Amino acid sequence: MLSRAARSASRTLVPAPGSRGSRQKHSLPDLPYDYGALEPHISAQIMQLHHSKHHATYVNNLNAVEEKYLEALEKGDVTTQVALQPGLKFNGGGHINHSIFWTNLSPKGGGEPKGLIPLLGIDVWEHAYYLQYKNVRPDYLKAIWNVINWENVTERYMACKK
Amino acid sequence: MLSRAARSASRTLVPAPGSRGSRQKHSLPDLPYDYGALEPHISAQIMQLHHSKHHATYVNNLNAVEEKYLEALEKGDVTTQVALQPGLKFNGGGHINHSIFWTNLSPKGGGEPKGELLEAIKRDFGSFDKFKEKLTAVSVGVQGSGWGWLGFNKDQGRLQIAACSNQDPLQGTTGLIPLLGIDVWEHAYYLQYKNVRPDYLKAIWNVINWENVTERYMACKK
Secondary structure, eight states, X not given: OOOOOOOOXXXXXXXXXXXXXXXXXXXXXXXXXXXXXGTTTSOHHHHHHIIIIIXXXXXXXXXXXXXXXXXXXXXXXXXXXXHHHHHHXXXXXXHHHHHHHHHHOOTTOOOOOOOXXXXXXXXXXXXXXXXXXXXXXXXXXXXXXXXXXXXXXXXXXXXXXX | OOOOOOOOOOOOEESSTTSTTOEEOOOOOOOSSOGGGGTTTSOHHHHHHIIXXXXXXXXHHHHHHHHHHHHHHHHTOHHHHHHHHHHHHHXXXXXXXXXXXXXXXXXXXXXXXXXXXXXXXXXXXXXXXXXXXHHHHHHHTOOSSEEEEEEEETTTTEEEEEEEETTOOHHHHHOOEEEEEEEOSGGGTHHHHXXXXXXXXXXXXXXXXXXXXXXXXXXXXX
16 A cells, blocks of 8 residues: 655745745655655654654744744844744754655665864964954965975875875 | 044845835944043954954844845745854854943943842842852853853843853843853954953953943843
8 A cells, every 4th residue: 555645735835926035835745655665674654754744844843933034034133033043953954854865765775974084274263363364364364375284284194095 | 533433334224114024234333432442451453353343244244144045035945044044143143242242341331230230140149249250250261252141031030141152142042131241252352361361351340331231131120
């Protein structure tokens, strides 16, 4: 029996197209496969809950937060704009991440991210430049390239590749 | 010669009033005193850079970020909306924080508060000296860039000391109402005090505008 995601929250246009601040509501994308398609690696029960409950909640909450954000923006209420940020990041991020995720999965699996090994760092704490460059950090950046020790950066790079 | 902040970026109305997403651009507030007014505690050079460069940049960047945010919102581009958040928090917080800070300072400042605020300080911290020690320690102890704050906890009806990182605005991130902020970014003191942040803290108590802090406190309690 098919258990394809049936929640087709359609895209609704809010205010007239082209008017400032108009936006479409976000909607839950359909899965490109049945809930049971990834078994035995990921169960159908997980896929159904994950998609139709968790991801759906991110979508609904994202729409709600964006509405509140627009109101705060119109009122010039920067305090509320900032207070809403965690909700925007969490639910917006949740929607983006899961939308990508469903397409990243198939019965054949995915890859892994890698960490960064530092080779060259540029300190931009104000104490590193202020007495000379004051607020003009870009001038400091222009200057510092004259004193980069490429021998050292190369040593570090070679050590990584072992 | 007066060197009063002359940058009077006027408020410009963007799109028609009342239309969705319309907003006024933010503008740099004038300082209520000359750049040299807080000497010898905070130098004129610092005040001029701090106000006319640092704060001005937050204002300009805030306006730019809000413009981009509105565009992204219209296009349903959530990726960009999230990517813009740090810039909104940083520049929006920077504008809020510095706007409060300039009013928290005065050439006629220093000493101790009086009346209800003093009573609240004694109640919530034990004594004015203990409060001063604590806010100083918290401000000195900020790792990296940030602010020390005296804030008002509306839920509990009491004063509270807190630190925030970078330009995170106190109210937006903790819910506390800001009364008195101490900027401990290096740009606030480095030219004069170098790495010796504690000396800056000692000096700044001489220019705290208790009238303003009291006004803010009284406004909270309504």
